[in-house]
Amino acid sequence: MPEVxxxxxxxxxxxxxxAVILLGYTLSLYRRSSKG
Amino acid sequence: xxxxxxxxxxxxxxxxxxEFRTRTAIVSAVVFTALVLTVFNFGRDPTAVSAxxxxxxxxxxxxxxxxxxxxxxxxxxxxxxxxxxxxxxxPLSRTSLYxxxxxxxxxxxxxxxxxxxxxxxxxxxxxVGRVLLxxxxxxxxxxxxxxxxxxxxxxxxxxTRFAELLLVVLLLPFLVPPLIGAVQVTARLFGDRPLSEAxxxxxxxxxxxxxxxxLASFLFRFTVDE
Amino acid sequence: xxxxxxGRWITLLGLALLAGVYVRALAFTPVExxxxxxxxxxxxxxxxxxxxxxxxVLVGLGSIFYLFLKDRRLDRFAAASAEVGTVFAAIVLTTGxxxxxxxxxTWWTWDxxxxxxxxxxxxxxxxxxxxxxxRDPALGARYAAVLGICGMCLVPFIHLSVxxxxxxxPQPIIxxxxxxxLPGSMLATWLFSLGxxxxxYVGFVIQRYALSLLWEERNGA
Amino acid sequence: MLLAEGLxxxxxxxxxxxxxxxxxxxxxxxxxxxxxxAGKTTLLKVLAGLINPQAGSARVDxxxxxxxxxxxxxxxxGHLTVRENLLFWGSLYGLSAARRAARAAExxxxxxxxxxxxxxxxxxSRGLLQRAAIAKALVHDPAVLLLDEPFTGLDLAAAGQLRxxxxxxxxxxxxxxxxxxxxxxxxxxxxxxAFQRRGRFVHFAPRGTRSAAEIxxxxxxxxxxx
Numbered sequence: 085m086p087e088v089x090x091x092x093x094x095x096x097x098x099x100x101x102x103a104v105i106l107l108g109y110t111l112s113l114y115r116r117s118s119k120g
Numbered sequence: 121x122x123x124x125x126x127x128x129x130x131x132x133x134x135x136x137x138x139e140f141r142t143r144t145a146i147v148s149a150v151v152f153t154a155l156v157l158t159v160f161n162f163g164r165d166p167t168a169v170s171a172x173x174x175x176x177x178x179x180x181x182x183x184x185x186x187x188x189x190x191x192x193x194x195x196x197x198x199x200x201x202x203x204x205x206x207x208x209x210x211p212l213s214r215t216s217l218y219x220x221x222x223x224x225x226x227x228x229x230x231x232x233x234x235x236x237x238x239x240x241x242x243x244x245x246x247x248v249g250r251v252l253l254x255x256x257x258x259x260x261x262x263x264x265x266x267x268x269x270x271x272x273x274x275x276x277x278x279x280t281r282f283a284e285l286l287l288v289v290l291l292l293p294f295l296v297p298p299l300i301g302a303v304q305v306t307a308r309l310f311g312d313r314p315l316s317e318a319x320x321x322x323x324x325x326x327x328x329x330x331x332x333x334x335l336a337s338f339l340f341r342f343t344v345d346e
Numbered sequence: 347x348x349x350x351x352x353g354r355w356i357t358l359l360g361l362a363l364l365a366g367v368y369v370r371a372l373a374f375t376p377v378e379x380x381x382x383x384x385x386x387x388x389x390x391x392x393x394x395x396x397x398x399x400x401x402x403v404l405v406g407l408g409s410i411f412y413l414f415l416k417d418r419r420l421d422r423f424a425a426a427s428a429e430v431g432t433v434f435a436a437i438v439l440t441t442g443x444x445x446x447x448x449x450x451x452t453w454w455t456w457d458x459x460x461x462x463x464x465x466x467x468x469x470x471x472x473x474x475x476x477x478x479x480x481r482d483p484a485l486g487a488r489y490a491a492v493l494g495i496c497g498m499c500l501v502p503f504i505h506l507s508v509x510x511x512x513x514x515x516p517q518p519i520i521x522x523x524x525x526x527x528l529p530g531s532m533l534a535t536w537l538f539s540l541g542x543x544x545x546x547y548v549g550f551v552i553q554r555y556a557l558s559l560l561w562e563e564r565n566g567a
Numbered sequence: 568m569l570l571a572e573g574l575x576x577x578x579x580x581x582x583x584x585x586x587x588x589x590x591x592x593x594x595x596x597x598x599x600x601x602x603x604x605a606g607k608t609t610l611l612k613v614l615a616g617l618i619n620p621q622a623g624s625a626r627v628d629x630x631x632x633x634x635x636x637x638x639x640x641x642x643x644x645g646h647l648t649v650r651e652n653l654l655f656w657g658s659l660y661g662l663s664a665a666r667r668a669a670r671a672a673e674x675x676x677x678x679x680x681x682x683x684x685x686x687x688x689x690x691x692s693r694g695l696l697q698r699a700a701i702a703k704a705l706v707h708d709p710a711v712l713l714l715d716e717p718f719t720g721l722d723l724a725a726a727g728q729l730r731x732x733x734x735x736x737x738x739x740x741x742x743x744x745x746x747x748x749x750x751x752x753x754x755x756x757x758x759x760x761a762f763q764r765r766g767r768f769v770h771f772a773p774r775g776t777r778s779a780a781e782i783x784x785x786x787x788x789x790x791x792x793x
Contacts, residue, residue: 206642
């Protein structure tokens with residue numbers, strides 16, 4: 085049985101990046117709407 | 121239909137006459153093409169990369185740059201001479217205006233390509249002899265594609281501030297499909313491979329031309345009418 | 347409840363469910379034997395790519411109807427869909443290399459989906475730049491519509507040229523990157539994620555649409 | 568015949584046309600006076616088909632072929648000669664090769680510019696350029712001549728020449744619509760006079776026996792009362 089590659093680090097990085105982009109955009113929308 | 125073509129030809133003829141009179145644009149485009157081909161020659165180590173592998177890419181990158189030079193000056197003529205309003209007031213249909221500009225641009229690019237191709241063959245001693253006709257056909261097929269879209273977009277950007285830059289950015293994604301097709305077919309021609317292998321790409325190029333020439337002809341009016 | 351608030355609620359719900367996707371994918375979905383845990387990047391990468399492309403098609407459709415009906419609402423929708431599409435494309439272009447490195451050993455692969463999303467990203471950037479470059483709103487809307495329609499028609503050609511290109515360099519079937527033919531629970535997670543991305547798209551578009559309304563009222567366009 | 572019915576047009580919140588209706592028969596010349604921003608140029612552009620109005624309609628018998636437009640732009644290509652310009656515009660207006668050659672010669676003679684026919688437009692003085700622009704607007708013998716602030720930028724002599732010239736154009740069934748913010752220009756050419764303010768005709772009546780001075784006084788009164 086070939087041993088399962090250990091690359092969980094990349095997985096975590098990708099999930100964090102996605103969350104950052106989505107939260108960042110949500111924030112940007114919020115900031116642009118409340119700007120006086 | 122005949123009237124449409126007649127008017128389109130009147131516009132194209134006027135553009136080419138103006139181009140011939142000023143000549144700066146056409147000469148600079150030809151010199152630019154020669155320059156790019158030269159730079160490509162120095163840019164590679166002849167021992168490492170054989171000319172044949174790079175040839176298709178070099179040819180098409182050069183032709184794409186040359187085409188983009190042509191696209192910008194098309195509507196510049198109208199702006200510099202304050203004539204666009206006159207064209208819109210006249211009974212000239214917007215489609216004829218588009219076809220006229222398209223014809224003029226294609227002629228301009230054809231001149232540059234007809235100088236660029238021999239230079240290319242000379243610089244990279246690519247065995248073009250046997251495949252000249254199909255090569256010219258695929259050059260025409262691909263050039264029509266991106267010049268058709270480019271002519272439409274040059275009408276879009278002409279009144280914005282960074283017209284030249286914006287045109288390149290808008291056009292980039294539209295250049296890639298015809299470019300991929302053209303490079304692939306050219307590679308097969310240079311590699312003496314049977315054309316049957318490239319049929320998929322030829323169909324892609326033909327479909328691209330049909331779709332975008334008709335789409336641009338239809339959409340052009342929205343770039344000029346109030 | 348104003349449009350803006352409704353959009354915000356949908357987005358918040360979407361983000362909450364996204365956390366659900368994270369938990370389900372990370373903890374409750376089996377690890378794929380060949381690619382290892384990195385394969386789970388799939389659950390975000392593919393839905394984002396699907397919506398990056400769908401958003402462009404919707405921009406095109408909105409633009410067609412705008413040109414015929416001259417209804418400013420369609421123009422606002424097209425602008426919103428383009429901006430949201432750009433965000434999803436950004437996700438694909440960041441998670442793509444992060445997925446590519448462990449699986450292929452290089453940060454960038456000319457994988458069909460990655461390449462087509464890159465072209466889509468350039469299309470979006472061009473669209474947003476064009477909108478920014480034209481000051482007069484009516485003119486900007488019309489020009490953006492023309493580009494939006496061309497962009498929509500380009501999507502199939504991007505696919506054709508990219509997939510045609512790829513079939514010439516067949517990649518090993520086992521690691522078929524494009525179609526996620528996944529067994530049972532993996533597929534469920536994937537579908538769940540696709541649903542969440544749909545919700546996020548809707549929430550973001552509503553918010554961005556409301557934003558355009560706000561700006562128009564503010565400077566009396 | 569020229570017919571405008573219930574024209575409404577606005578740019579965002581700025582109302583340019585707020586219900587303008589009038590008709591013009593051959594031989595009539597309408598002078599429209601109004602401050603800048605009253606919507607005069609928009610009205611002329613709607614009549615010329617450059618803008619399609621948000622409401623109402625404007626129609627000229629013979630459509631675009633019958634319309635001549637004299638605005639701020641010359642519509643002439645600098646590197647083409649005066650005759651080449653006239654021949655180009657003649658072909659867009661559907662004149663046969665022989666007809667447009669004859670018309671070009673005739674129009675140049677009328678503006679006594681025949682000696683300049685072979686010269687490139689860029690070499691012309693401002694006054695000559697203005698006359699060449701008028702020649703271009705007349706080459707297809709339009710039934711309706713639309714003039715948008717034709718006197719702006721002209722010195723006294725050139726303005727005088729233009730006034731004489733426009734006077735002569737009354738011949739035959741030609742209709743003219745002249746828009747200007749300067750009430751001292753063009754009043755004597757008019758068979759009908761209109762004052763336009765905030766997109767509406769606040770006065771529209773035949774000139775009758777009123778002198779230019781009387782019209783100017785009436786105009787100032789109309790503009791003064793709030």
